[in-house]
Each structure stands twice: as C-alpha cells, then as structure tokens.
Amino acid sequence: MRLTYLVFALLGLFWGSNFIYMKWAAELITPAQITLLRVFFGFLPLALVAGRKGVIHRDQVRHLPHFFVMAALATAFYYFAIAEGTALLPSGTAGVLGGSIPLFTAVATLLFLRTEKPNALMLVGVLVGFAGIVLIARPWEGSDRTIDIMGVFWMLAATTILGVSYVYVRRFLSPHNLPPLALATWQTGLALLVLLLIVDRTGTGNILQNWHAAAGVAIGLGVLGTGMAFLIYYYLLQELGAVAASGATYITPNVALLIGWATGEKVGILEISAIILVLASIAMLQIGRQRAVRQAEQSVTAIA
Template sequence: MIRIYSAFVLLGIFWGSNFIYMKWASALITSGQISLLRVFFGFAPLAALACWKGVFRFGQIRYLHHFAMMAAFATAFSYFAMAHGTALLPSGIAGVLGASPALFTAIASGVFLRQERVNRMMGAGVLLGIVGIVLIARPWASAGSDGAISALGVGWMLAGSMAFGLSYVYVRRYLSAIRLPPLAIVTWQMGLALVMLACLTDLHGMGRIVQDWKAATGLVFGLGLLGTGGAFLLYYYLLDQLGAVAAASAVYVTPVVALLIGWWVGERVGLLELIACVMIFGSIALLELGRQAGARQQAEPVARSTVSFD
C-alpha cells in the first residue's frame, strides 16, 4: 500500500506543479511552443510503454477520427489554453482554475448523456464551484488595482478546463463501448496532438528556452516527462490498483500544491484565494459523491428486477 499511496501523492504533486513550470517558460517562449514541447516530452514515455506492452493493433486505425477529436480539443487546445492562461495569471490561481474540468464534465454529462442526470448534490457542487471561480476571478476589482486578476487569463483557463472536461463525455459516448486499452487511446491522442501542434506552431525563437536552465529543466522534466507522461503512467497505475474514482481523486491535491508553490515563489496567497480553493475542492467532492449516489440509484432497480421468487 505504501507504493500505491506514494503514487497517489506523486500524481497530485505532478499535476499541481505543472503551472509553475508553464509560468517560468512563458517568460521566454510562446504558449504554442510550451504546448508543443510539453506534448513531445510527454509523448515519449507513453509511446515507449505502449510499444513495450503491445497495446497497438492495426484495427485501431478505424477509430482515428475519434483519436483526432481528442487530440485536437482535450490535448492541443486544452494545453495551449492553459499555458496561455497561466502566462497571464499567478501560477497558484491558474492551478486552482485548472482543477475545474469536473464542473464542465458534470454539466455536459447531464446535457448529453441520458444515463447520467445531474442530481441535487451534483447541482450544489456545480454552484459551489462557480462561486469559487468568481472569487478567484474577482470581477469587482478594477483593472490595474492590486487585487485585479486578468479576466483574459481566467477565460483561457476556463476554456482549457472546459475542453478537457468535455473530453470525458466524448470518451464515454464514443470510445467506452470500443473497449480499447486506455494506454493505447492516450498514446494515439498525444501522438496526433504532437503532429497538430508541430504543424500549427511558429518555431521561431523556441531556442530561447535554453537561456534559462530553470525554465528549460522545468519544461522538459517537470512539465513534459513528469507532469504529462509520468502523470499519465501514474494515473493508469492507480486506475488499475484503486479504480477510477480513487485515481481521479488526485485532482483534489492539484490546487493545494499549486497554491503552496505559488506562495513559496512569492505570489500573493490571501484569504480569498484559500476560500475559493476550498470551494472548488468541495465542489469536486460533491460532484463525485453525487455521481456515486446517482449510480447507486440506477443500480438498485436493476438489482431488484433480477431477484427471483421461484
């Protein structure tokens, strides 16, 4: 169990520290270049493990259009949006906003998936999360004041979270029934996203990243190898050992780690940020508890219908 708990903590740390690495790199290169390098160094360990485990099959090509959709929105656009938003925000606040995909997953599931309805507990979780986001964004603060937060940065972070959150609904609707190995899906997704970003990104000036060893090391090892490739590997290890609910719970650690790192590097972390973090943390918990309650309610009629009175 020590190995499992260590993997759980590491996953939360990897996810939560991604934002400071993006912040450092944004001072030297563009958001597109950050995303390209992140995907490149994240794809490498995933591809190596996928080949070693032999999860690829020729017949998977028939699902290339689904992989391409996931690559475009859940990876290429989502990573770009979060890199761009982090460049405009303190890394700690970006990390708190980056933990909000569950909100959009819950809303989209209720709209697009008939079997997943938003119950009262999930509705309360969505409302609590929205209030937390408003507290983080502080729309009442005038531009240029000490308390002002970039509305554009918040918008980009929410756009990236929305794309990432909606991807779970897409997987549930179009890929779950196919029963492909998760490692195969994410490796296809990352590989296609790498091709897309390579075609769309202006590479001019990307070499500036090596001028700062801290930013370069953070981008390559922190954001790419560990925060993307390593995080996926840890996630699938926990998925196998603990199940989906427990593995996804590592997202609870993300905003806490991001805020602590932001405070450590000198970013302002006040009472309002802590309250917003608790609200978003609580919203994720309510969404998961509501989802589990809904799943139990759906299972009970099925269980009763299978009881025999012969």
C-alpha cells in the same frame, strides 16, 4: 498498498507543479511553443511504454477520426489554453482554476449524456464550484484588476473542453474497450503532429537561456507532468478504481497554490476561500455521483 498511495501523491505533485513550470517558460517562449515542447516530451515515455506493452494495433487505425478529435481538442488546444492562461495569471491561481476540471466534466456529462441524471447534491456541487471560480475571477474589480480576466477565460476554456472531451470519449471510444494507454499514445502522438504543423518554432531555443525553465518544460512539464502522469493515472485506475484515482484532483490545486506562495505569489483569503469551494464542489460531485449509481443499481435489483 503503501507504494500505491505514494504514487497517488506523486501524481498530485506532478500535476500541481505544472503551473510554475509553464510560468517560468512563458517568460522566454510563447504558450504555443510551451505546448509543443510539453507534448513532445510527454509523448516519449508514452510511446516507449505502449511499444513495450504492445497495446498499439493496426486495427485501431479505424478510430483515427476520433483520435484526431481528441488530439486536437483535449490535448493540443487544452494544453495551449492552460499555457496561455498560466502566462497571464499567478501560477497558484491558474492551479486552482485548473483543478476545476471535475466541475466542467460533471456539467458536460449532465448536459450531453442522458444516462447520467443529476441529484440535488450534484447540482449544489456545481453551484459551489462556480462560486469558487467567481471568487478567483473577481468580476467586481474595476480598471486596476489584480487578476487578468483573459487568463481566467483561457483556463475556463481549457477545463470546459476537457469536460466535453470526457463525454466524447464515453460516446465514441469507450464502447470499443480500447486500452487507455493506447488512447493516450494515439492522442499525444497525433497532437504532436498537429502542433509541429501549426506552431511557429522561431525563438523556441530561447528556453535554453534559463536552465530552470528548460528543465521545467522538458522534464517537469513534459516527461513527468504529462507522460508519467498519464501512466501513473492508469496505474491508479487499475489499483484503486476511477473514483479513488480521481482524488488526485484534490492535491493538484493545493500543490499549485503552495508552490505559488513559496515563489512569492500573494495568497490571501480570497484564494484560500476559492480553493475550499472548488474542493468542496469536487467532493459533492463525487459523492452525488456515487449515490446516483447506487440508486440506479438498487432500482435494477428491485425490478429484477
């Protein structure tokens, strides 16, 4: 069990450190090129483990249209939007916004999955989460803004598309009981093909001018932050279950904010207040969802 919780902490560390790696790389190459390199180096460990475990089968080809949708939106666009937003924002701020994924997942679930009925705690959680985002965006600031509003929009676009992709998976892929590792491998592999076709790779070699940035993208962002993070998450799903595994979401924005502070970024009362609200929102949504599940189970038992 100690190993499981060590791995749990590693997942939060891998995800939380992604933002500083993107920030370093954005000084040398474009967000699209960062995305291409991230997906390439993230695909390698996934393909290796999927091949060794034999989870890729020929009959999965019939799901190719759904794999392609997930690859284009939940991988290629999501990682691009995250890189674009992080290039415009302090890495800690980007990390806090990136940690709001459960909020947008909950909103998408409540809007598009009729089987999911919100309760009062979940609705309050959504409102609290958006209050945290407002504190980060600071819409009351004038022309001399300290936060780039386009960076905020890019981060929110990324988290929104990932939330909607969760609903897409629930509707079109979950009923087929595909191994999660197979889905992740198809998703990243197809995303890599899409990015190779559309990304202008001119100047990508500039990343080699700074070995910190190069290692950050290849190892930190790609191998660890994408490929290994996928593998660890699926391990935690098996060992702890979905609710506990998703608890790594609490670690991610904290790690990003701490790394940003350590590298000289300003962390004030607004940033701390925002992260408290976002984390409180995640907690409310998880507790509210658990209550809804228990109530549904009790209703079924009562009818039976």
